[in-house]
């Protein structure tokens with residue numbers, strides 16, 4: 001069975017907040033749900049499928065379905081970190097194709113800026129019952145130094161430079177200047193990035209994404225419902241997920257799980273990287289983007305540094321416009337989970353609703369890609385290919 | 390730190406002080422793996438045994454964390470026997486660390502548990 005053509009994204013909403021000290025995470029779930037349903041022209045009574053990741057308050061979809069007042073007959077709380085929401089679109093499309101639901105609501109919310117580390121995150125990193133923790137936590141592995149090791153390896157193997165990585169942030173900042181909600185709207189230069197303090201070699205402060213409160217939501221619907229609504233038709237054309245891990249000690253940082261999810265999603269969509277007009281690429285760090293672009297086949301392995309240089313990712317300037325909302329590097333990274341905003345900006349581009357300064361002309365085919373977890377260790381990759389019809 | 394309190398099956402690993410670094414070997418397929426498990430992650434055989442590693446390897450990748458009070462180096466070290474493990478590079482000037490360098494194991498106390506870390510092999 002394929003999901004190609006079996007489901008459409010009818011609603012998309014990104015919460016405008018970047019700091020919400022006076023709201024609960026549950027309230028943010030409700031606000032983004034309302035936003036996405038309003039966008040689609042649907043009501044909460046229409047929702048029969050509900051997707052929120054396992055990081056959501058309580059037992060995820062149980063507590064949130066009750067809070068929102070949903071009558072869902074299909075729920076899913078798949079937790080693959082930041083890629084969960086790209087996986088959720090895939091799973092929603094599968095559920096719709098199988099007749100399990102017709103209107104699937106996907107929500108994400110979190111407040112890492114107001115509450116630096118959630119109890120669940122702290123529990124994971126210090127829980128000796130998590131089998132990898134005793135072999136990693138004593139060495140003070142952090143998100144930044146784990147991604148730093150991927151960048152270090154890429155530099156060693158292929159001669160990639162900090163200046164090349166910096167171009168990824170520079171491109172994101174060129175887009176963020178047009179986004180009134182972006183946390184960082186100032187255009188930065190390569191010199192600004194490599195001149196910012198090193199956090200963990202070779203990653204500088206400006207190689208890292210922002211930390212924000214907020215959230216987002218999507219509504220995925222059956223084709224007959226999409227056609228009954230007034231919104232532009234955004235079809236799910238292909239999707240796939242993959243988990244890559246340390247493989248019993250056969251560590252290979254030359255590629256990510258996106259090499260697998262990308263190949264499968266392109267096959268399902270029956271398109272190639274050359275057909276894609278716009279990409280949303282999860283940008284937890286600059287190196288994350290470079291790895292995914294290589295893994296997806298937008299450039300040859302090892303050539304990502306040259307590919308991203310000289311503004312090649314800037315809309316209207318380069319060959320492959322990416323993250324035209326400013327991405328996680330400049331605009332928004334709600335709940336430290338970037339997959340949701342990646343899908344939302346891809347939907348805006350396909351509808352022609354991106355900011356005019358960054359709207360890609362004739363954007364009929366877009367790709368959203370995410371990774372979740374730790375690129376140097378276990379991570380979940382997910383690829384989604386969408387088409388405006 | 391509770392995180393290093395070992396589960397029962399891995400107790401021999403965490404007792405591997407005095408210059409002993411232990412790996413798990415599968416009795417069915419012969420593959421070595423790390424981190425140690427009661428089963429083989431390659432063929433899922435439940436028959437595995439502890440074997441001693443020589444304690445020598447090379448740096449596969451590393452990153453020096455510079456934010457915070459004292460910089461430190463995290464690394465992947467590929468052991469001569471094959472498996473790559475996450476560790477710290479210690480007793481080595483941080484700015485001289487490089488991919489491909491030979492290193493050998495040293496044990497450091499982390500909250501009462503001897504944990505395998507690595508240092509650059511002294512020249513000559």
Ligand SMILES: [Zn+2]
Pocket residue numbers: 415416417418419420429430431432433434
């Ligand atoms: Zn085996």
